[in-house]
Amino acid sequence: MTGQTGQKVRWGILATGGMAARFTADLVDLPDAEVVAVASRTEASAKAFAERFGIARAYGDWETLARDEDVDVVYVATPHSAHRTAAGLCLEAGRNVLCEKPFTLNAREAEELVALARRHGSFLMEAMWMYCNPMVRRLKTLVDDGEIGEIRSVQADFGLAGPFPPAHRLRDPAQGGGALLDLGVYPVSFTQLLLGEPSDVVARAVLSPEGVDLQTGALLSYDSGALASVHCSITGGTPHSASITGSKGRIDVPYGFFFPDHFVLHRDGRDPQEFRADPADGPRASLAHEAREVMRALRAGETESPLVPLEGTLAVMRTLDTIRNQVGVHYPGETEGTGGAGEIGETGETGGTTDPAVTPA
Template structure:
């Protein structure tokens, strides 16, 4: 691979725009192509970001010999198809979260990447954030003793119209896959896959979740109280409490500017970000590091971890009664 890592962007929505902006500011990254379902959309995106080639179909992008890695920024329902197409064409893939609609699709995608020996990573940018990594390091190092509780929420006030993507079950709409994946992934980061899952939700007339509460449990006795919402502006905070202290993360826990460590008999310790936390640059840099090192997955966002998160999301959907039209069956581990 050349010194520069050459990116292709698949889809042209808001998240793709953010990634294109951040890649343009990342040393060693070069966006060489973009693809959309329509040529007009791809060309408009290419002109906006100075990208040399635009394709009106996905096949053209994945066949481009100058593309090293494809960033999949489609809605959830298309992740399996788009990422699979790129992997089969021999490309490395960074795929937006949630990795797929369900754990069955995720297992297929991971198996394909491993069979082809190609790099695949879920775009869980929170896991690549330096301050989140520092928080996890403190917890794993015993700074707060044994973890007993985790709390995290992600809610938007809405309202979202009935025809909005977030309320469309055909594309994996609802609060869970777009927003709930963050608090669930935060709990997984600190405690691993839960041993039990309980959930309750308010569903829309279309059949997607508008407001979901989750209670995850571990055999260690730890629990996580998590929520996501499309109808309430929640605090967007997180905390983790152990037997010897707690860590509190203020609003924007998945791109934190700071967090505070509290321990009995000591002054609170504040940890602050050293650069702009609201960026995709850290995850893109991790992809490029891994590719240059010849790795097929990232230790920061391991594929087995992404599969575990998908199993938990499936379990939540089973509890609240949400199934997407394309699913013949929801794959849920026996809990």
């Protein structure tokens, strides 16, 4: 794709659940994008999805999509328990990949995907759409420019009221269930966007009878002296808010810190300053920003995005592993205390029908 600025980027969609539909709906509105193929575990599901969005080719297996030479990049939208398998198939076939978050079940799987991408010279990015959001980018610029001084603390939460029955994917260990990977990845990623990987982690959780976390809290410590408090839950709705306190002020994001419509900058001795989203950027829940970043990177010949760097994704996965190991959440096929070992089996595609990041409770 290098230098082909006038040519449309051809997308393949792997999976047909709610997250795939949400992303595709935003993608088809971009004039420089073309969705040319979709794959599901069943041909019927793929054909129904293709008819819904006007996609030319529908495949009843993932391998055929991975081998499709007319696809420039594949968007992987399976449950995260299948990310390693699905994204790995595409990378082995030489496809570029945008893979939903959390990137994988554990850091070991994430490292394997990164190694595959680098071996094949393919583009790979976690679909951490928060990092591509214009308001989040603006917030980070203010922090990087020293508007609130040195960061002293970060607080962020993401909790849904539920209740989620035992059969729901969020309660299913085989699908990587629990609050941490589905919801906690956001406050952890927000914190590490600003502070990087912590030097120490202390975590506590309440576990379900199935062995997944119903709610988890963690304190992340940094050599700079900064502390971060993150919380996630599938048993109680939280404000979905964040606050960054620095030596000269703070920034408050009252609601929806991963796709804010506004935030407030407080600086010592000055009136608060409110920053609001530009309507020209489109709906605040739009996934188009990450799609544009992928297409920009492909045209520039980049194998990863500076907005969502692979080392940052790996660092977040290491933190999630540490938290899970401390609270005792382990998934089938993982070795306790290691963040996982052995192949993770494939699962279905229908679990992510309502992504809470897109439609908060």
